[in-house]
Amino acid sequence: MSRLLRALLLATLVAPPLAASDLVVDAGGRYRTITAALAAARPGDRVIVNAGTYREPTIVIGTPRVTLEGRGWPLLDGQGARAVLIVAADDVTVRGLVVANTGVSNLDDRAGIRVRDARRCLIEHNRVRDNLFGIYLQRAADCVVRGNEVVAHGVSQNTSGNGIHLWYSPGARIEDNHVSGQRDGIYFEFSSGGVTTGNVSEHSQRYGLHFMFSDSCRYERNVFRENNSGVAVMYSRGVVISHNRFEHSWGSAAYGLLLKEILGGEIRGNVFTGNSTGIYLEGSSHLAVADNDFLQNGWAAKVLANAEDDHFTGNRFAGNAFDVSTNSRAASSTFDGNWWDAYRGYDLDRDGVGDVPFHPVRLFALIVEQHAPALVLLRSPMVAILDAAERVFPVLTPEALVDRRPLMRPPR
Amino acid sequence: MNIVSLVLQAGLRDLARNRWVAAYALGFLVITEGLFWFGGTGPQVALSLLNVVLIVVPLVALVFGTIHVYASREFVELLLAQPVPRGQLFIGQFLGLALPLSGAFAVGAGIPFAWHAGAGPGGGALLALLVAGVALSVSFAAIATWIALRTDDRLKGVGLALAVWLATTVVYDGFVLGAAAAFGDYPLERPLLALMAGNPVDLARVLVLTQLDVSALMGYTGALFERTFGTGIGTGVAVATLALWCAAPLALAARRFQRRDF
Amino acid sequence: MITATSIRKRFGTLDVLHDVSLDVRSGAVTALVGPNGSGKTTLIKIVLGLARADAGAFSVNGAVADAAGRYRRHIGYMPQAARFPENLRVRDVLDLVRALRPGEPRDEELVTAFSLAAEMDKLVGTLSGGTRQKVNAAVAFLFRPSLLILDEPTAGLDPIAAGILKDKIRQVRAEGRSVLITSHILTELEELADDVAFLCDGHLRFAGTVAALLERTRERRLEAAIAALMRSERSRAAAMPSPEPPAWLPAEVERS
Numbered sequence: 029m030s031r032l033l034r035a036l037l038l039a040t041l042v043a044p045p046l047a048a049s050d051l052v053v054d055a056g057g058r059y060r061t062i063t064a065a066l067a068a069a070r071p072g073d074r075v076i077v078n079a080g081t082y083r084e085p086t087i088v089i090g091t092p093r094v095t096l097e098g099r100g101w102p103l104l105d106g107q108g109a110r111a112v113l114i115v116a117a118d119d120v121t122v123r124g125l126v127v128a129n130t131g132v133s134n135l136d137d138r139a140g141i142r143v144r145d146a147r148r149c150l151i152e153h154n155r156v157r158d159n160l161f162g163i164y165l166q167r168a169a170d171c172v173v174r175g176n177e178v179v180a181h182g183v184s185q186n187t188s189g190n191g192i193h194l195w196y197s198p199g200a201r202i203e204d205n206h207v208s209g210q211r212d213g214i215y216f217e218f219s220s221g222g223v224t225t226g227n228v229s230e231h232s233q234r235y236g237l238h239f240m241f242s243d244s245c246r247y248e249r250n251v252f253r254e255n256n257s258g259v260a261v262m263y264s265r266g267v268v269i270s271h272n273r274f275e276h277s278w279g280s281a282a283y284g285l286l287l288k289e290i291l292g293g294e295i296r297g298n299v300f301t302g303n304s305t306g307i308y309l310e311g312s313s314h315l316a317v318a319d320n321d322f323l324q325n326g327w328a329a330k331v332l333a334n335a336e337d338d339h340f341t342g343n344r345f346a347g348n349a350f351d352v353s354t355n356s357r358a359a360s361s362t363f364d365g366n367w368w369d370a371y372r373g374y375d376l377d378r379d380g381v382g383d384v385p386f387h388p389v390r391l392f393a394l395i396v397e398q399h400a401p402a403l404v405l406l407r408s409p410m411v412a413i414l415d416a417a418e419r420v421f422p423v424l425t426p427e428a429l430v431d432r433r434p435l436m437r438p439p440r
Numbered sequence: 441m442n443i444v445s446l447v448l449q450a451g452l453r454d455l456a457r458n459r460w461v462a463a464y465a466l467g468f469l470v471i472t473e474g475l476f477w478f479g480g481t482g483p484q485v486a487l488s489l490l491n492v493v494l495i496v497v498p499l500v501a502l503v504f505g506t507i508h509v510y511a512s513r514e515f516v517e518l519l520l521a522q523p524v525p526r527g528q529l530f531i532g533q534f535l536g537l538a539l540p541l542s543g544a545f546a547v548g549a550g551i552p553f554a555w556h557a558g559a560g561p562g563g564g565a566l567l568a569l570l571v572a573g574v575a576l577s578v579s580f581a582a583i584a585t586w587i588a589l590r591t592d593d594r595l596k597g598v599g600l601a602l603a604v605w606l607a608t609t610v611v612y613d614g615f616v617l618g619a620a621a622a623f624g625d626y627p628l629e630r631p632l633l634a635l636m637a638g639n640p641v642d643l644a645r646v647l648v649l650t651q652l653d654v655s656a657l658m659g660y661t662g663a664l665f666e667r668t669f670g671t672g673i674g675t676g677v678a679v680a681t682l683a684l685w686c687a688a689p690l691a692l693a694a695r696r697f698q699r700r701d702f
Numbered sequence: 703m704i705t706a707t708s709i710r711k712r713f714g715t716l717d718v719l720h721d722v723s724l725d726v727r728s729g730a731v732t733a734l735v736g737p738n739g740s741g742k743t744t745l746i747k748i749v750l751g752l753a754r755a756d757a758g759a760f761s762v763n764g765a766v767a768d769a770a771g772r773y774r775r776h777i778g779y780m781p782q783a784a785r786f787p788e789n790l791r792v793r794d795v796l797d798l799v800r801a802l803r804p805g806e807p808r809d810e811e812l813v814t815a816f817s818l819a820a821e822m823d824k825l826v827g828t829l830s831g832g833t834r835q836k837v838n839a840a841v842a843f844l845f846r847p848s849l850l851i852l853d854e855p856t857a858g859l860d861p862i863a864a865g866i867l868k869d870k871i872r873q874v875r876a877e878g879r880s881v882l883i884t885s886h887i888l889t890e891l892e893e894l895a896d897d898v899a900f901l902c903d904g905h906l907r908f909a910g911t912v913a914a915l916l917e918r919t920r921e922r923r924l925e926a927a928i929a930a931l932m933r934s935e936r937s938r939a940a941a942m943p944s945p946e947p948p949a950w951l952p953a954e955v956e957r958s
Binding site for chain 1: 491495610611613616620621628632635636641645646649
């Protein structure tokens with residue numbers, strides 16, 4: 029009997045064909061490289077990578093149902109020259125790895141972990157560091173990206189990519205990740221039905237969260253802070269954005285939350301604090317903006333005239349330089365039952381609702397919208413007098429943008 | 441002893457016992473402390489106090505200043521009859537007005553600042569507010585002195601002081617706003633910046649705003665504002681121009697004092 | 703002593719002083735008199751350096767006016783009604799003037815004579831008008847200048863204090879110093895004055911001894927002599943004789 033035949037026989041006896049086995053990668057072990065272990069792995073196998081630094085050509089997982097798992101944070105180093113890990117099979121799990129240092133390339137979108145044309149992947153608890161793109165889902169449906177730490181130290185938009193990037197990847201769950209210093213922290217394009225919860229995205233070169241053409245997505249309990257341009261969501265339908273924090277996006281083109289061409293959806297229970305513009309609505313219609321806190325922003329809400337039938341209710345506005353601004357007297361959004369710190373009305377019938385309507389668009393805000401340089405007069409006593417006069421004789425502010433039932437007490 | 445310091449000491453001794461000066465200091469103390477008391481952070485207090493400073497400091501310096509100069513007229517004549525040069529007498533007299541005014545403000549607002557915000561956020565804004573308030577005190581005290589020295593009719597002088605107050609705190613900005621609206625089609629950043637330098641009240645406001653987050657709103661209108669206001673150089677230019685706004689009316693008043701007949 | 707030559711002063715189109723030349727003798731009291739608006743105050747202010755003459759020159763005890771005002775060492779000035787800063791103590795005012803004139807011989811006699819020691823710690827604003835005028839006089843006489851300029855010195859003083867002040871004036875004269883005094887109380891001038899200078903509409907109409915004035919107007923008393931001068935001025939202005947002294951004249955003179 030040849031040795032080969034004996035080995036085959038032994039293998040069939042010891043391990044039944046469908047039983048999974050662990051392949052250990054170790055400097056002194058049977059597999060010196062991850063590539064070698066993966067080549068040997070069969071569907072359902074686990075490749076355990078022990079602590080150490082692994083510098084290999086781009087690692088590709090081509091076997092379905094494989095788990096690639098690090099023990100003691102092994103480092104997969106792209107040496108500034110190549111993509112590090114590509115998942116190209118369904119039902120693959122990647123966990124516990126340090127994936128670093130793809131380097132910058134102008135030719136290809138190098139990623140620390142790329143999932144390509146694969147379904148149901150699970151990317152969790154990895155440390156993804158200093159890559160052009162962090163985790164890149166490319167035509168990857170129903171994936172879960174969970175508890176990863178994605179950090180880059182890019183200095184400009186041109187030399188950094190996105191932290192968690194989804195392209196044609198529907199049904200994703202992006203949960204509890206921490207993304208910092210990438211171009212866009214979390215990016216969705218043509219990726220519908222996703223759920224993004226509990227993430228922290230900060231210090232992005234551009235947007236903390238950026239999504240386009242991604243309908244019916246939910247974004248909940250995330251924190252977006254100190255992103256260069258805030259958060260931008262565009263060209264999508266039926267989005268739910270609730271209980272997130274949008275914090276400290278200052279600058280001439282920075283927004284807490286910018287919505288452009290969003291049709292239908294809910295923006296509820298969020299906190300917008302310390303942004304130059306809290307929420308910016310352009311061409312976005314049929315949105316319910318409810319129970320949010322707008323605190324210490326430059327403009328709490330900019331509602332352009334082409335944003336139709338958006339309904340603000342139960343929101344709290346406090347400490348903003350401007351509460352609401354618009355670019356035209358013909359604005360069609362409505363405000364009803366919000367709390368405004370600038371409201372000076374009274375409540376004779378004690379029903380908790382002010383008896384005098386509140387006009388949140390100050391005359392100065394309207395002037396500034398049309399003549400931006402007039403902003404040099406911000407906080408001038410003359411402007412205070414002007415606004416007081418407008419409050420007494422409202423002749424110029426848009427009649428539509430009025431809260432007829434302003435709350436006497438903050439709702440929360 | 442130096443004549444300037446002798447006259448200054450007398451002026452300080454006089455105004456130290458003046459109840460209006462004391463009330464002025466106490467007023468700022470109460471307002472500032474109150475703002476901190478109701479849970480204000482450094483930047484919030486600076487922002488709330490800003491409008492009070494912009495309105496009250498010029499008003500008090502102008503009205504109190506003109507009345508004080510008129511009231512000291514006979515005493516100044518008596519001192520002028522002594523063997524002292526006019527210039528030194530003027531400096532002593534002016535400092536005897538400007539130091540108590542700016543001191544009352546600095547003490548009234550500064551003590552709560554130091555107490556609450558010494559280590560907290562917004563230290564820069566509070567410091568800028570102190571600098572702005574002191575500069576406004578000196579500048580408008582000089583303007584008041586000039587008015588009182590060139591207008592013998594006291595009622596007319598006080599009226600003129602009030603007119604200057606109204607012009608600098610309200611009318612001027614109204615004019616700026618009108619200009620911004622009327623010439624909206626032209627690039628206005630540079631002319632508006634120049635206009636800001638033309639009014640000490642606007643300069644003081646811009647100086648404080650540069651230390652606060654809201655200054656980014658000004659950057660909103662164009663890179664020029666951000667470049668000018670957002671940098672240390674911008675702050676330096678604002679402070680220097682404010683100093684000029686103290687020196688110029690003071691020079692006019694000094695010239696008037698040197699040349700006029702008492 | 704003052705030697706003034708051709709002092710001229712205009713305010714706008716108004717000639718306030720028109721070529722006024724005047725000598726104030728040492729060891730004499732010179733009364734500067736004239737109706738309201740005649741230029742008395744302006745002349746005093748020019749000598750003090752408070753106002754500037756458009757033309758002419760003057761010297762005080764031989765010293766001419768200089769930019770630093772050092773010639774004012776020779777002058778003690780008592781303004782008509784001194785208003786000191788209300789919240790200064792009497793002591794502060796006296797100390798300030800003393801400090802402004804270091805090295806000059808002092809004369810604290812009036813401070814003692816007016817019993818100001820008891821007032822030293824009071825604020826000026828709380829003083830009565832009379833006490834304030836005592837402080838005013840004490841300040842003027844605090845040194846030993848060769849010229850004292852007194853503008854209505856006894857106004858507001860009680861008779862005893864006025865008597866003390868008059869004695870002081872006589873003493874200064876006796877010491878060979880000169881005094882230039884204006885007053886509307888002509889009996890007081892009669893008591894003190896050796897010389898009279900009469901100003902009207904900016905012209906010096908008379909300057910000389912009291913005796914010479916009485917002789918020229920053929921009156922026996924200074925009061926009547928000055929009234930006669932004013933009358934003749936009025937008639938000169940009206941270019942017609944005025945037989946009686948106008949009834950308003952004494953009242954008008956007293957009031958201001």
